[in-house]
Amino acid sequence: MPKKVSVGIYLDEVPDNNIQHALTDARESGFNTICTELLTKKYCLNELNGDPQNMEEPFGWFDMALPSADWNSSVVGVLSDIQEQTESHISNVRCRAAQLLEKQIGYAHHLGLPATILKLHPGESCNLSRLIYSKVTTDGGYHNNVVVWMRMPMVFSQQAVNGAVDESGQGSDEKEPISSWNTWNKFRTVGCAERRTFPVLDLPVDLPDQEEIDRWLGEPVKAIFLCEEAFVSNNKGFPILPKRTQQVLRSFFDINVQIIMICKPQKSPNDYLHFKQYIEYLHGAYNTDWEEDPVRKYTKGYEDYLQSPLQPLMDNLEANTYEVFERDPTKYILYQKAMAKALVFKIPEDEKDTKSLVVMVVGAGRGPLVRNCLAAAASVQRKIKLYAVEKNCNAVCTLLHLKKHVWGDSVTVISKDMREWNPEEKADIIVSELLGSFGDNELSPECLDGAQKFLKEDGIMIPENYTSFISPIMSPRIHQDVRPFQDINKHTNCNYETPYVVYMKNFYEIAKPKPLFVFCHPKSDVKETNDRYEAVEFDATQDCMMSGFAGYFESVLFDDIMMSIHPRSHSTGMFSWFPIYFPIREPIQIKKGQKVKVHFWRCSSKHNVWYEWSVSEPVPVPIHNVNGRSYTIGL
Amino acid sequence: MPKKVSVGIYLDEVPDNNIQHALTDARESGFNTICTELLTKKYCLNELNGDPQNMEEPFGWFDMALPSADWNSSVVGVLSDIQEQTESHISNVRCRAAQLLEKQIGYAHHLGLPATILKLHPGESCNLSRLIYSKVTTDGGYHNNVVVWMRMPMVFSQQAVNGAVDESGQGSDEKEPISSWNTWNKFRTVGCAERRTFPVLDLPVDLPDQEEIDRWLGEPVKAIFLCEEAFVSNNKGFPILPKRTQQVLRSFFDINVQIIMICKPQKSPNDYLHFKQYIEYLHGAYNTDWEEDPVRKYTKGYEDYLQSPLQPLMDNLEANTYEVFERDPTKYILYQKAMAKALVFKIPEDEKDTKSLVVMVVGAGRGPLVRNCLAAAASVQRKIKLYAVEKNCNAVCTLLHLKKHVWGDSVTVISKDMREWNPEEKADIIVSELLGSFGDNELSPECLDGAQKFLKEDGIMIPENYTSFISPIMSPRIHQDVRPFQDINKHTNCNYETPYVVYMKNFYEIAKPKPLFVFCHPKSDVKETNDRYEAVEFDATQDCMMSGFAGYFESVLFDDIMMSIHPRSHSTGMFSWFPIYFPIREPIQIKKGQKVKVHFWRCSSKHNVWYEWSVSEPVPVPIHNVNGRSYTIGL
């Protein structure tokens, strides 16, 4: 999270054509970027009209007017608005527009600008898409250090739509403003916008409804343009933004947009000082709230960052990983409560001096649940005999140190895989924490099946059960970030057939999560399979692009003690688990009102467990990770 | 370049087994790392002897004694010295050693230590190599975040060699100490030491000769161990290092080693304060010299960093690239001198008021040579008519700005590829700077062939000629860094069939550079081919591993004005070109006295130019980049 919001200014004209002065001016008023046209107006006009150019006349800014470091950081180049020409039926008109665009992109590349701005209008943009794709987005592309911001209002006015290049007349009966999202979606899908083309949005004075905004929050929006008219005056005469606009801006701060103030002709950056200060004040308040949130301290820097899920059964977790988990302020409190409740349930008040229980923490790690268990017993004055079972010999070393110096005889440390341990006595209560982001994905079911053999007939297991949840999501950014996980030694699309752990921010939830797989402990019959198959249906409430599925879990530890990472029941302050993300190979275009039907399997072999997933509605897609060809979890 | 040298301390024993205290102590004396055994002595002994372990006793440090951040940064774990056991003929002995090593590596992984230390002795180490390879170095390896420093003295004493595990008796007649380099070379070659296994060296009190040290400077040495005995007292009684040792240390500072002081049993870090201060003083002096070197300012951070060569003909250079070149303090002075000399040569003193010359700067970029040319003419009071020819339209924009505001009518700007320009008048002098690190590798010959048609019969070209040079080098580090340049869309080994531009530091020059290809301008017959073939022979003066070839150039600009990046004639202060590196696919083991014979071709087609290279002695290797399958330079 940046400490300060970046506020830039859009200059229609650069006074005296002096860019150095313009940048200094803008900086003096606290703006850190200026947006300005890249080539001279005359050159652009001649080029579009096919008129001869004066070959003695420089066509763009004098590059030596600013040091490279300034061009690279502080100037955003505005490209000519040429969609009308690129989509023209006249070949010559298209060619000239293409030439101009190439010249501009080439000059942006020469100067090393951090970004360029190109207008996107309603209607056809397919040829424009191709131009950008071939010049900018393609991997081997010549200008592939250039970034293009596609600028459009958040919603198109009716006027804009009617006047659009598109002749289909689509939508022209309606009175309502039309979302620009569909236009953007078409543009970026045709032109594969990966990481070099981003939407930037003009905030309309009349804001669209929340759904519209939520969908935009799923897109990699890089900047919001603000004009004076968006502001109102407070009673002291200072410009402020209406409440709703403030809220909307805050939600965009969450995905790291920068703000760009549109400077009217004849005005100077200095005239916008108050606006800028107000935005900084807003962002400051946002930042303070943000920093005071205790969870944020631990999640900082992880926003939308893909990680491969841990495999604590097959691999040994490292000290550092344990250390992070152990800092969770919520999880251990919930466990301690659950354990205390279970102890009281098992030993009535009048037997507390005579009866003692055997409690086993299986998968004890470096012992936090062991400590919680001792504390729970003390808090309800119940007697227990405690075992700590752990298969990671390095964590066992920690347990032995703790036993030697802290716990003494009250705890017995067992350096064993719970599936292979055959203790002499059985347990009244088995406590474990073997959950992954998707509940069962760290093979808690298989491990606890192994432990159940040493649970007494009437014994209790904590947790009692866990349920996984999924919901379809749109997140072009997260989907794109899957690409580099390609592994040439595996199946071609293995990276799209693997789940990732991600603290998701820049995404749109297409529909609310629904439950998928349920596991209960102890099982009535331990031989019952842990394989699963479920199909779930969702309804799309607006057009969108589906990028895959977000996964969560809820777990009942004991009785009414619930632990959850489901967005609508999330245990407050808990940060031990981020959501899991199941990608699909190709994003799917979804229309408002369409049904999304998704299928999930949990499969297993002697050595592995894995998930497979597929979509059958609105369009069928091949099963992902069939036979675990791309991803398995080692038993 | 690190601001401060990292000085650590090697503790044979940790007092009271209190690691937290030991680290605090060390830090208080200014040491930022401690090296200490990882597992308890008892555990290691039992394991090696096959004796039963006490299962209640922790086998290693209490991980919670330090926060992860400390383990991760400040503790280096010493592994048991087990080479004798791993190379034993008794299977059980080998197995136990392997188990102990695995346990230690696993615990280092658990703690997240920055490195571990393992002793390497003369003689057989092949099974030890395999263990490290399989546990640490392999890509899919389980413990692949562990780094192993192989510790050995810079030279083995005769005693060590005789007592070695190796029974071949090799070298046992000689009196001289034996280099440990061969032992290391065998170990790392068998065990593919890539990026996780590094040599660390005990500095002997009697230093070996410079050749030996030069060879070690080609290896990725991470640390130098110093003992008290290496120091002498100055007249104030303070410890200092002998002159030669100081020099050797400085040369190792150049490849970023850290220093580790060996702390004797019964002594504490505090007893080594003076030694540490002296090392810091030495490094400070080194750093000051380093920072005062003007070239260093521009080369900082580029040490041993691989870059793909520019293609200024096919691509357009960016403003930033020109900006960096234009800062070179030497190149333009040399050019200006050469131009002044040429002008005087062409116009005798008595004709200077009547005669005027046509001078063309071809490939003018953003104009520095144009400015130099005007200055040269002014300095010798000769009249010229100046053309600036440039094919990069973005740089032409700069030239037009400069013409408009600075040069006026004295310069004519031509926005053309020199190969396609047909001027109305011919040139007396054609000036160009189209050289790459290897001289002709940016296609200066082909471009100047195109320009020669507008040179007068008696015209001069600056530069007059250029010669490429090569020398065989050893640099495991640079060779390893080629690996990530793999491109799955090209030939499998394309990354090893491509040259790189590298500011080489961590390398050993196996033999002095020798000249390869020569190009002269103007040509007597412009149709003469620019293709070349040469074979060059070198003699190896000591055993080493050849990783490829370093390339340089020398150029005569005019008369006696030379410009060079050849290490032995390098133009002072010039930083426009780093050396070029031609890798070979597999490093070749070379023995002292062997001949290295290398073959280089410069080939061309209608659209491309490329190099091919091969070795025929001491062993033949397949031709690299045949037909330009992996790398070409676009015409």
Ligand SMILES: C[S@@+](CC[C@H](N)C(=O)[O-])C[C@H]1O[C@@H](n2cnc3c(N)ncnc32)[C@H](O)[C@@H]1O
């Ligand atoms: C997610 S960690 C939880 C550790 C600790 N209870 C805590 O809350 O910090 C799960 C632990 O279970 C251990 N574990 C996983 N499967 C196991 C098995 N089959 N037998 C014993 N331990 C197991 C892992 O090594 C790991 O230490």
Ligand SMILES: C[S@@+](CC[C@H](N)C(=O)[O-])C[C@H]1O[C@@H](n2cnc3c(N)ncnc32)[C@H](O)[C@@H]1O
């Ligand atoms: C290494 S730069 C030198 C630029 C400038 N003379 C300097 O010293 O900073 C070479 C320049 O030659 C230009 N160039 C290369 N081949 C050319 C050609 N065939 N015709 C015209 N210009 C060419 C490149 O675009 C580039 O600007």
